[in-house]
Amino acid sequence: MKKRSFILLVGAIVVATAAGFITRSSWMGGSSNAQGPQRPRMVSVELAKAERKSVPVDVDANGIVTPISSVALKSRLETTIVAVHFEDGARVNEGDLLFTLDSRQIDAQIEQAEGVLAKDQAQLEGAQRDLRRYNDLVGKGATTQVNVDNARTQSDILTGTIKADQAALDNLKVQKSYTTIRAPFAGRISAANVKVGNFVRPADVAPLAVINQMAPVYVTFAVPQRVLVDLRESMTKGVSSVTATIPGRQNSETGKVAMVENTVDATTGMVTVRGIMSNQSETLWPGTLVSTKLIIRTEDAIVVPTVAVQRSQSGNFVFVVKDGVARIQPVSVDRTSQGISVISEGLSGGESVVVDGQLLLSDGTRVEPRAKKAGA
Incomplete structure (x- = not known):
C-alpha cells in the first residue's frame, strides 16, 4: 500500500509540473505578441550648430621682443665720474640727467x-x-x-x-x-657699470649703462612665404594686425605690421615680419620670447567644432542630424584653428552636427540629443 501511494504521489507531481509549464509558455507567448515589433535603437549624442560668422585668417609663430631704440652710454672725455643720478633699472624720461663727469x-x-x-x-x-x-x-x-x-x-x-x-x-x-650725460629718449635704464670716482675714457669697451625704449617695442617673427602675397595686400588695406602673448600667461599686446623683410630665406622658405606694439604697460620686455598671431584678414565662413569632423578613406565628413536621424555629410575643411574648423564645401550654416557620440553612429541612425558635458 505504501509503495502504491508513493507512485501515485510522484505521478501527481509530474502532471502538475507539466500543466504549469504549458500554462507559462502560453502566457509568455501571449505577452510577447502583445508588445508588438521592437523600436529601433536610439543613440544619445551631443549636438552643435554649424555657424556662419566672421573668422580671422591667421598664422601662428614664435617671436622675440626687440626695442625700437637701444643706446649704450659712453664717455666722450677722459675724466672721472662725479655723480650718478639714477637708480639701477629705473624708468627714465628724455633729458633726465644720468651722469655728471669732472x-x-x-x-x-x-x-x-x-x-x-x-x-x-x-x-x-x-x-x-x-x-x-x-x-x-x-x-x-x-x-x-x-x-x-x-x-x-x-x-x-x-x-x-x-x-x-x-x-x-x-x-x-x-x-x-659732454660732462653731463642725459637720457636721449624715454625708456628703462640698466644697472650702472661705473660708480662715483671711477675713471672713464672713450676707448672703454663696457658702456656706462644701457637704455632700452620700452614703449613702443618691436616683435620680430617669421612666417611661411605662401602668406606673403596675402600679407602685403592686407598691409595695403590696413587690415592686418599682430598679437603677442607671453607663453603661460594671459598677458598680451596687439599692434600692427611695421615691416616685412625684403627677401625670403632660401634655406627655410620663411620671411621675417616685424610688428610694432604700443606696450604702454610694459607687458613685453626686450628679449622675451613670445607666441605671436599674425591676423592677415577676416572673412565670413561656415565653422563647426573640429571634433565634429570625421575622417574616412573617401575624405572628411560630419554627421548632420535632421528629424532625429543622423546622416553622413561629406565636407571640405579649409583650415583649423583653436578648436574650430572652417568648412568651404558641404554645409550652408544652421545645420545640427554631432560633436560627441559618433562612434555609435552610421548613416540613418536615429539619435536623441543630450546636454553638454560639464566643463565642455
Whole structure:
C-alpha cells in the first residue's frame, strides 16, 4: 500500500509540473505578441550648430621682443665720474640727467679761451681806430696811403683771429657739455657699470649703462612665404594686425605690421615680419620670447567644432542630424584653428552636427540629443 501511494504521489507531481509549464509558455507567448515589433535603437549624442560668422585668417609663430631704440652710454672725455643720478633699472624720461663727469679741466680751458678772445677783441678795436684815423689823415694829406692799407690789413687779420678764438671757445663748450650725460629718449635704464670716482675714457669697451625704449617695442617673427602675397595686400588695406602673448600667461599686446623683410630665406622658405606694439604697460620686455598671431584678414565662413569632423578613406565628413536621424555629410575643411574648423564645401550654416557620440553612429541612425558635458 505504501509503495502504491508513493507512485501515485510522484505521478501527481509530474502532471502538475507539466500543466504549469504549458500554462507559462502560453502566457509568455501571449505577452510577447502583445508588445508588438521592437523600436529601433536610439543613440544619445551631443549636438552643435554649424555657424556662419566672421573668422580671422591667421598664422601662428614664435617671436622675440626687440626695442625700437637701444643706446649704450659712453664717455666722450677722459675724466672721472662725479655723480650718478639714477637708480639701477629705473624708468627714465628724455633729458633726465644720468651722469655728471669732472669738468674742472675744461672749465679752466674755457676761461683761458675767453681771455684770448677778449685780448684779440681789444686789439681789433685798436686796429679799427687806427684805420679810421689814417683815413682822416690821408684826406688831409698828412699821411700816406701805405699807412691806411697797413691799418686795414691789421684790422682784417684781427677779425679772422677773433673768429678762430670764438670757434675754439665754442669747441670747449661742446666738450663741457659732454660732462653731463642725459637720457636721449624715454625708456628703462640698466644697472650702472661705473660708480662715483671711477675713471672713464672713450676707448672703454663696457658702456656706462644701457637704455632700452620700452614703449613702443618691436616683435620680430617669421612666417611661411605662401602668406606673403596675402600679407602685403592686407598691409595695403590696413587690415592686418599682430598679437603677442607671453607663453603661460594671459598677458598680451596687439599692434600692427611695421615691416616685412625684403627677401625670403632660401634655406627655410620663411620671411621675417616685424610688428610694432604700443606696450604702454610694459607687458613685453626686450628679449622675451613670445607666441605671436599674425591676423592677415577676416572673412565670413561656415565653422563647426573640429571634433565634429570625421575622417574616412573617401575624405572628411560630419554627421548632420535632421528629424532625429543622423546622416553622413561629406565636407571640405579649409583650415583649423583653436578648436574650430572652417568648412568651404558641404554645409550652408544652421545645420545640427554631432560633436560627441559618433562612434555609435552610421548613416540613418536615429539619435536623441543630450546636454553638454560639464566643463565642455
